[in-house]
Amino acid sequence: MTQVVAKVYGAVSIVNAIAVGKGSTLGIDTFVETTLTKKEGKGIHITSENKTISSRLINKLIENMIPKKILDNTKLELDFKSNIPTGYGLKSSSAISSAVVLSCAKAFGKTMSDEEILKLGAKTSIQTKVSITGAYDDACACHFGGFNVTDNLKMKLLHRELAPKELQAIIFLPKSRKRGNLRKLKEFKNAFEQSWQLARNSDYWNAAVLNGIATTSILNSEPNLIMRLMEKGALCATISGNGPSIMAIADRKNKSRVQKEFSGLDGKIMISNINNKKAYVHEL
Ligand SMILES: Nc1ncnc2c1ncn2[C@@H]1O[C@H](COP(=O)(O)OP(=O)(O)O)[C@@H](O)[C@H]1O
Ligand SMILES: O=C(O)C1=C[C@@H](OP(=O)(O)O)[C@@H](O)[C@H](O)C1
Incomplete structure (x- = not known):
């Protein structure tokens, strides 16, 4: 029996x-965090906090990695612990993908580069329709931490750098989980190209504000909220991913004022530190 843990x-x-x-x-x-147990036998059994779950994404990742002949003679048990709310734009799917690939590579003695791990996750997320572009941007940030700038269509990480670790992300999770019409994002390519160019030049806060104004306007959210958060001292504020979560970055001095702006709204608030640490896996 082999047991590995990936975070x-x-x-x-x-x-x-x-x-x-x-x-x-x-x-x-x-x-x-994934705990993978590899034993003699057959089948893939997935649990999340001790409850059995089914996941096409996780099964497909394993199938894409491990030859059928080997899988037919191996029993895999994967247990997940996560504090990332699923389906809010906070990258739960990219984190899950990296955790599965990292733990399988370790358990089966497969040497994979970071790029191979990330590309496999991105390709599988397109294959299973979990993402549209492969979300290579999300995968890189989950895997490496810090700021990342990517070309998703080429699956290339163009730049990454550490982020100021004293800052905090104040995240609002609206009670309504409705996401807007994503097809509309493409009608406003210019705003996103400009926003990406700012990020490419390491001007991350302005990039995120422009992304925030564009995404809130297009996805029927509240552009005014972005302005109000900025007035309260946020360094930036935007919808994260396709939403519906809204995130603001602030230093500790302005954190409470920014947080208060969310407190009258219907939903939950989450506070998170910035992460610059890389994902890791080890054998138990
Ligand atoms: N704990 C989990 N267990 C199994 N699958 C998960 C888990 N968390 C996320 N996923 C997968 O990720 C998908 C959510 O992806 P998505 O809608 O892009 O939101 P997010 O921004 O959280 O990644 C789920 O539908 C599921 O396929
Ligand atoms: O489907 C995709 O390719 C993407 C989905 C969005 O993320 P979420 O899945 O977190 O909403 C977006 O931010 C990302 O840049 C690309």
Whole structure:
């Protein structure tokens, strides 16, 4: 029996990649932890906090990695612990993908580069329709932490750098989980291209504000909220990913004022530190 544990962190968006195929992201210290047990036998059994779940994404990742002949003679048990809310734009799917690939590679003695791990996750997310572009931007931030700037269509990480670790992400999770019409994002390519160019030049806060004004306007959210958060001293504010979460980055001095802006709204508030740590895996 082999047992391995992989831990991968969460992230927020700076620039949504759907419109122009290029994105930017920032690591935060939410996480997904996978414990993989490999035994003699057959079948894949997935649990999340001890409840059985089914996941096409996870099954497909394993199928894409491990030859059928080997899988037919191996029993795999994967248990997930996660504090990343799923389906809010906070990168749970990218974190899960990296955690599965990292743990399978370790358990089966497969040497994979970071790029191979990330590309496999991105390709599988397109294959299973979990993402549109492959979300290579999200995958990089979950895997490496810090700021990341990517070309998702080429699956290339163009730049990454550490982020100021004293800052915090203040994240609002609206009670209504409705997401807007994503096809509309492509009608405003110019705004996203400009926003990505700012991120490419390491001007992340302006990039995120422009992304925030564009995404809130297009996805029927509240552009005014972005302005109000900025007035309260946020360094930036935007919808994260396709939403519906809204994130603001602030220093500790302005955190409470920014947080208060969310407190009258219907939903939950989450505070997270910035993450610059890389994902990791080890054998138990
Ligand atoms: N804990 C989990 N267990 C299994 N699958 C998960 C888990 N978390 C996320 N996923 C996968 O990720 C998808 C959510 O992806 P998406 O809608 O892009 O939101 P997010 O921004 O959280 O990544 C889920 O539908 C599921 O396929
Ligand atoms: O489907 C995709 O390719 C993407 C989905 C969005 O993220 P979420 O899945 O977190 O909403 C977006 O931010 C990312 O740049 C690309």
